[in-house]
Amino acid sequence: MARPIRTGSRGxxxxxxxxxxxxxxxxxxxxGVILPAFGYLPALGxxxxxxxxxxxxxxxxxxxxxxxxxxxxxxxxxxxxxAIVGTFLAGFAGMxxxxxxxxxxSPLLAVPHAAAAFALAFLVxxxxxxVRLVSPELTGFMRPPQxxxxxxxxxxxxxxxxxxxxxxxxxxxxxxxxxxxxxRQARQLTAALGYGRLSGFLISVWPALYRxxxxxxxxxxxxxxxxxxxxxxxxxxxxxxxxxRIAQWADDHDLGARFLASAAALLQLAIVLAAVTxxxxxxxxxxxxxxxxxxxxxxxxxxxxxxxxxxxxxxxCAAVIFLGIATLGVWSVAGLWPFPDAWPTKLTSQIWLRxxxxxxxxxxxxxxxxxxxxxxxxxxxxxxxxxxxxxxxNGTGHRLLxxxxxxxxxxxxxxxxxxxxxxxxxxxxxxxxxxxxxxxxPYVLLSLAAPWRELDPRFERIAAGFGKSAxxxxxxxxxxxxxxxxxxxxxxxxxxxxxxxxxxLLIGAGRLTTIATEAVALSSGGDRRxxxxxxLVQASLPFLAFLVxSLAPQxxxxxxxxxxx
Amino acid sequence: MLxxxxxRPLTLADVTIRLAERTLLAVSAKVMPGEVLTIMGxxxxxxxxxxxxxxxxxxxxxxxxxxxxxxxxxxTDIPANRRHAGILFQDPLLFPHLSxxxxxxxxxxxxxxxxxxxxxxxERALDEVGLGGFFDRDPETLSGGQKARVALQRVLVSAPxxxxxxxxxxxxxxxxxxxxxxxxxxxxxAAGLPAILVTHDSADAExxxxxxxxxGEEEKP
Numbered sequence: 001m002a003r004p005i006r007t008g009s010r011g012x013x014x015x016x017x018x019x020x021x022x023x024x025x026x027x028x029x030x031x032g033v034i035l036p037a038f039g040y041l042p043a044l045g046x047x048x049x050x051x052x053x054x055x056x057x058x059x060x061x062x063x064x065x066x067x068x069x070x071x072x073x074x075x076x077x078x079x080x081x082x083a084i085v086g087t088f089l090a091g092f093a094g095m096x097x098x099x100x101x102x103x104x105x106s107p108l109l110a111v112p113h114a115a116a117a118f119a120l121a122f123l124v125x126x127x128x129x130x131v132r133l134v135s136p137e138l139t140g141f142m143r144p145p146q147x148x149x150x151x152x153x154x155x156x157x158x159x160x161x162x163x164x165x166x167x168x169x170x171x172x173x174x175x176x177x178x179x180x181x182x183x184r185q186a187r188q189l190t191a192a193l194g195y196g197r198l199s200g201f202l203i204s205v206w207p208a209l210y211r212x213x214x215x216x217x218x219x220x221x222x223x224x225x226x227x228x229x230x231x232x233x234x235x236x237x238x239x240x241x242x243x244x245r246i247a248q249w250a251d252d253h254d255l256g257a258r259f260l261a262s263a264a265a266l267l268q269l270a271i272v273l274a275a276v277t278x279x280x281x282x283x284x285x286x287x288x289x290x291x292x293x294x295x296x297x298x299x300x301x302x303x304x305x306x307x308x309x310x311x312x313x314x315x316x317c318a319a320v321i322f323l324g325i326a327t328l329g330v331w332s333v334a335g336l337w338p339f340p341d342a343w344p345t346k347l348t349s350q351i352w353l354r355x356x357x358x359x360x361x362x363x364x365x366x367x368x369x370x371x372x373x374x375x376x377x378x379x380x381x382x383x384x385x386x387x388x389x390x391x392x393x394n395g396t397g398h399r400l401l402x403x404x405x406x407x408x409x410x411x412x413x414x415x416x417x418x419x420x421x422x423x424x425x426x427x428x429x430x431x432x433x434x435x436x437x438x439x440x441x442p443y444v445l446l447s448l449a450a451p452w453r454e455l456d457p458r459f460e461r462i463a464a465g466f467g468k469s470a471x472x473x474x475x476x477x478x479x480x481x482x483x484x485x486x487x488x489x490x491x492x493x494x495x496x497x498x499x500x501x502x503x504x505l506l507i508g509a510g511r512l513t514t515i516a517t518e519a520v521a522l523s524s525g526g527d528r529r530x531x532x533x534x535x536l537v538q539a540s541l542p543f544l545a546f547l548v549x550s551l552a553p554q555x556x557x558x559x560x561x562x563x564x565x
Numbered sequence: 566m567l568x569x570x571x572x573r574p575l576t577l578a579d580v581t582i583r584l585a586e587r588t589l590l591a592v593s594a595k596v597m598p599g600e601v602l603t604i605m606g607x608x609x610x611x612x613x614x615x616x617x618x619x620x621x622x623x624x625x626x627x628x629x630x631x632x633x634x635x636x637x638x639x640x641t642d643i644p645a646n647r648r649h650a651g652i653l654f655q656d657p658l659l660f661p662h663l664s665x666x667x668x669x670x671x672x673x674x675x676x677x678x679x680x681x682x683x684x685x686x687x688e689r690a691l692d693e694v695g696l697g698g699f700f701d702r703d704p705e706t707l708s709g710g711q712k713a714r715v716a717l718q719r720v721l722v723s724a725p726x727x728x729x730x731x732x733x734x735x736x737x738x739x740x741x742x743x744x745x746x747x748x749x750x751x752x753x754x755a756a757g758l759p760a761i762l763v764t765h766d767s768a769d770a771e772x773x774x775x776x777x778x779x780x781g782e783e784e785k786p
Contacts, residue, residue, distance in 0.1 A: 461622050464645035465652045466672045466723045480662040561705035562661035
C-alpha cells in the first residue's frame with residue numbers, strides 16, 4: 001500500500017532540537033551550582049566534598065526570614081494574579097467593552113519589570129506622587145511621613161509591584177487560550193439555568209481555561225518566588241529576600257563567596273519546589289471548592305461586588321504603570337520639587353543632558369544585545385517552525401518552551417556563571433548574548449507559533465503546484481505573509497532582552513552593563529531624577545520596538561491593503 | 566497562450582482513502598486531456614481528501630492507497646512541488662503581498678527566462694480575461710469575479726499537467742458563477758488539461774459536461 005512521503009522523518013525531531021537548545025544550558029547551570037554547593041570547584045580551590053557551605057549558609061543572619069518572605073511573596077502574587085484575571089474574565093469575557101480593555105493591557109506586558117517597579121515606587125513612596133497629591137490638604141503632612149515604603153518588611157509593595165506585571169501576562173495568555181473554548185454557548189447555557197456570570201463561568205469554562213494557562217501560572221509562581229530586580233527596588237531590606245542576597249554573594253569580590261552563593265542557590269531551588277508543592281495543594285483546594293459549588297447548584301446571582309473589584313484591580317494595574325511612568329518622566333525633568341508640592345517649581349533638561357553621556361554606553365550595549373538576541377531568536381524560531389512542517393498541534397513543543405521559565409533563573413544562571421569562571425573565560429558579549437538568547441527564544445516562539453499555525457495552508461499548496469521548493473515557498477510566500485507577525489515576535493524578543501536583569505548581571509559580571517543593570521544599581525540611594533531618566537529610557541525601548549513593528553508594514557505595503565492590518 | 570508541452574491523461578488507479586480504518590472512497594478513473602471528471606458527494610465524504618491526494622498534500626491522518634499516473638508516469642510518491650498540479654480553491658487566494666501582475670509572474674515556470682519576457686507573458690494573460698493594464702494594482706482592489714479570473718490565469722500560466730478544482734465557484738453569486746464556470750471549463754479544454762472537479766452543486770457537474778462520480782452516498786440506507 002502506497003503512502004504519501006512524509007517530510008518530517010529526519011533524524012532529529014524539532015522537539016528534540018528545542019529540548020537540547022533550552023535544556024542543555026539549564027542542566028549545565030544546575031550542575032554548576034550543585035558541585036560548588038558541596039564544596040567541589042577546583043578552579044576556585046574547592047577540592048573537598050563538604051557540607052560546610054550549608055552550615056555557613058544556616059549561620060547567616062535572618063536566613064529563614066529571607067527565605068520565607070520570598071516564598072510568601074511569590075505565593076501571594078500568584079494567588080492574587082490568578083484571582084484577579086480569573087474573576088475579571090468570568091465577569092467580562094465576551095462583553096463588548098472587553099476588546100478595548102485588551103488593547104489597554106497589552107502594552108503593559110512590554111514594560112520591563114524594573115521600570116514598572118520604579119513606577120510603583122515613585123507613586124507610593126512617602127514623598128511620592130500619591131502622598132503629594134493629597135498633602136497637605138487631606139493629610140496635613142508638611143514633611144514626608146516616616147513610612148517604610150516601598151521596601152516594607154512584609155513585602156506588600158513588592159507583591160503589589162509583581163501583581164501589576166503578572167496580571168497583564170496571565171491575562172494575555174488566557175486571552176490567547178479563550179477562543180478555543182465554547183465561551184458563548186457556556187454563557188448562554190448557564191445564564192438560561194439562572195447562574196450568575198461569575199459562577200456560570202467558573203463552573204463551565206474555568207476548569208478547561210485553567211488547564212490551558214497552567215504552565216504560565218507556574219512560570220509566574222517561579223518568577224515571583226525568585227525575583228531579584230523587583231525585590232531590590234520594592235522588596236524588604238535587612239534582611240532582603242534570599243534571591244537578592246544570593247545575587248549579592250554571587251557578585252562578591254571574594255570569589256570564596258561563590259560557595260556560599262551556590263549553597264543558597266540550591267536552597268532557592270528547594271524553596272521553588274516548596275512553592276510549587278504549595279500551589280498544587282492550592283489547586284486541589286480550588287478544585288474541591290469548585291466541585292462543591294457545582295454540586296450545590298447555588299446560582300450566586302448577586303456577584304456585582306466581586307466583578308466590580310476585579311475590574312478595579314485590572315484598571316489599577318494599568319493605572320499604576322501608566323501614572324507611575326508619567327511620574328518617572330516628570331522627575332527626570334524636575335528642577336526644584338519640594339514636598340508637598342504636586343508639581344515641580346521648575347522644569348529643566350539639565351538632568352537629561354547630564355545623564356545621557358554616562359547612560360550612552362549602557363544604552364548601546366542594551367540595544368546591541370536586544371537587536372542581536374531578538375534577530376537570532378527570530379531566525380531560530382522560523383527554522384524550528386519550518387522544520388516542524390505540516391505537523392499541527394504540538395503540545396510537547398509548547399510545553400518545552402516553558403523550560404527556562406519554570407526554574408529559578410538565580411539558580412541555573414548563577415551555575416552558568418560559575419562554569420564560565422571555572423572554564424577560565426572572561427565575561428564577554430558572546431556569553432551574555434547566549435544567555436539572553438536562552439530567555440528570548442521561548443517568548444519569540446510563543447509569539448510566532450500561533451500566526452504560523454493559522455496561516456491558510458492553501459497558499460503554500462498553490463505555490464507547490466507552481467513547482468516552488470519548500471525554501472522558495474518559505475521565502476516568497478510564508479515569510480512575506482507573516483511579515484507583521486515576525487516583526488511583532490521580534491519586538492517581543494527585543495523587549496524581553498531589554499528587561500533581562502539577573503542574567504545580564506551574573507553573566508556580564510559587572511563588565512557588561514545594560515540599562516537594566518544600571519537602573520537597578522541606582523535604586524539604593526540613587527538620585528530620583530537620574531533613576532527617572534534610566535527607567536524612562538528602559539520603558540520606552542520596548543515601545544519603540546512595537547511602534548516600528550506596527551508602522552513598518554504600513555510603509556512597506558503601502559499599496560497592499562490586505563497586508564496592512 | 567502557452568505552448569502546451571504535454572497533454573497526457575490523468576489516471577486514478579484503485580485509489581482508496583481511509584480515515585481511522587473507515588474507507589471514505591474508492592475511485593478508479595482515467596481522465597483524458599480536456600476532460601473534466603466531476604466528483605460529487607456530501608461534505609465529509611472525502612472528496613476534498615481525494616483532491617489533496619492528487620495534489621500531494623493529503624493530511625497524514627488519512628490513509629491512502631492506489632496510484633496516480635500522468636500519462637505513463639507514476640507520480641504517487643512525488644512531492645507536491647514536482648507534480649505540476651494546478652489548483653483552484655473556493656477562494657481566489659491571490660497572494661496579498663504581490664501585485665496582480667506579480668501573482669501571475671510568480672506562477673510562470675522558471676524555464677521562461679528574462680524579466681521582460683515573463684512580464685509580457687503576464688500582461689498577455691491578464692489581457693485575455695479583460696484585465697489588461699491591471700498589472701501593478703493591489704489584488705485587494707479587485708471584485709470577486711475579477712479575482713477569480715486572475716486566479717484562473719495564474720494557474721494556467723504555471724503550465725500544469727492537470728487541474729484540481731475544489732468547488733471553485735461556490736462562493737460566487739449566481740450570475741458570476743455562470744460566467745466564471747464557462748470561462749474555467751472552456752480554457753481548461755482549450756489547454757487540453759485533464760481536470761478533477763469536486764463539488765456538491767449539480768449545475769457545476771452539468772456545465773462541466775464530463776463524467777460524474779458520486780461518492781459517499783451508498784452508505785445511506
